[in-house]
Amino acid sequence: MAKFLNTTGISYHLEELIRNTQDRLILISPYLQFHKRVKDHLENLCIQKRDIRIIYRENKLQVQESNWLESQIGIRTSLCSTLHAKCYINENEAIVTSMNLYSFSQQNNDEMGIYVTKQDDPQLYDDISTEVQRLLTVSDEIRVSVKKVDKEVIQKSEKKVSEIIKAKSNSKSKLLTTKELSAKTGLSSRKVNSWFTDNKLMYKKDDNWITTKKGKELGGLEKTGQYGNFVVWPEDLAKHLSE
Numbered sequence: 001m002a003k004f005l006n007t008t009g010i011s012y013h014l015e016e017l018i019r020n021t022q023d024r025l026i027l028i029s030p031y032l033q034f035h036k037r038v039k040d041h042l043e044n045l046c047i048q049k050r051d052i053r054i055i056y057r058e059n060k061l062q063v064q065e066s067n068w069l070e071s072q073i074g075i076r077t078s079l080c081s082t083l084h085a086k087c088y089i090n091e092n093e094a095i096v097t098s099m100n101l102y103s104f105s106q107q108n109n110d111e112m113g114i115y116v117t118k119q120d121d122p123q124l125y126d127d128i129s130t131e132v133q134r135l136l137t138v139s140d141e142i143r144v145s146v147k148k149v150d151k152e153v154i155q156k157s158e159k160k161v162s163e164i165i166k167a168k169s170n171s172k173s174k175l176l177t178t179k180e181l182s183a184k185t186g187l188s189s190r191k192v193n194s195w196f197t198d199n200k201l202m203y204k205k206d207d208n209w210i211t212t213k214k215g216k217e218l219g220g221l222e223k224t225g226q227y228g229n230f231v232v233w234p235e236d237l238a239k240h241l242s243e
Contacts (some may be wrong), residue, residue: 002124003115010113011106014088015041021050021090026132028087029058029101031204032065037070038101054101055139057083060197062202066223078139079149092118094128104205162181175221175233184238194222194225195241 003056005013016024025045032054034042045052052075061069069075088095097113099105118125178196182189196202200217208229212219219234 001120005095005097005113005115006184007099007106007109007111010095010111011194012036013093013095014101017088017090017095017158018042018045019094020051020093021045023091024051024053026053026055026088026136028055028083028085028089028135030083030202031100031102032056032124033093033100033102033104034065034068035103035106036077039080042072042075048072052076053078053136054113055083055135056082057081060194060205076141078136078141080135080139081138083135087133088129089128089132093241094118094125096128103140114161130196142213173219175219176235177230177232177233181233181235181241185241187241192241195234198233 003009015037017036018027042052052072054069054075055078057080069077086097086100086206088097088101094116095113096116097111099109099111099113104112116125116128154189176184179189179191181187182192185192196215197204199214200212201218201220202209202211207227209220209222209231210229211231215231220231222229222231223232
């Protein structure tokens with residue numbers, strides 16, 4: 001019989017599910033930020049040459065996550081642009097849940113899920129497994145590339161943002177979405193978003209864009225739209241995006 005899980009239960013059973021994998025492990029989560037214990041379990045499975053697949057939605061991993069994934073040769077990754085489901089399954093157990101494989105979610109969010117075993121609920125387990133296989137089929141397998149962090153570049157970038165904040169005019173500038181800033185600068189929306197995330201001015205949590213303290217100092221303002229929160233920025237930032 002399926003078992004209901006709260007946040008603590010999901011975290012516990014997820015770690016046990018990963019640790020107890022004997023053959024194949026599939027982790028499905030739109031967003032990724034690995035807790036150290038999860039990394040330890042996955043590294044151990046790689047050593048044991050288990051088959052590990054991860055499906056996620058956006059190839060916008062933090063540098064540390066990207067570098068770690070690249071170092072794990074035994075982990076195969078795939079992208080699914082429409083992914084919203086969160087599911088974790090091995091050859092004997094499955095968890096279907098609201099919780100991303102994201103350290104912040106495990107520690108701060110209120111989540112729910114169900115835990116299923118092949119032995120107690122064979123039909124339900126098979127139904128979950130069938131849908132997981134479908135997602136694997138429609139996803140595009142990719143190879144995560146290593147990104148190196150240049151400390152000097154980071155320091156220059158942080159200094160530049162600090163200077164922009166200090167020089168920010170008291171006059172109210174028109175607020176633009178990143179899409180509008182993209183149109184104004186000729187840069188892609190991805191590059192515009194990357195400029196704000198790389199400079200730690202905003203970050204994405206589930207389907208929402210969140211402004212950091214530094215981002216608010218720069219004039220970023222959160223708005224609620226049809227598909228979640230987004231951030232608007234002063235128009236005069238456009239000139240700095242293309243520098």
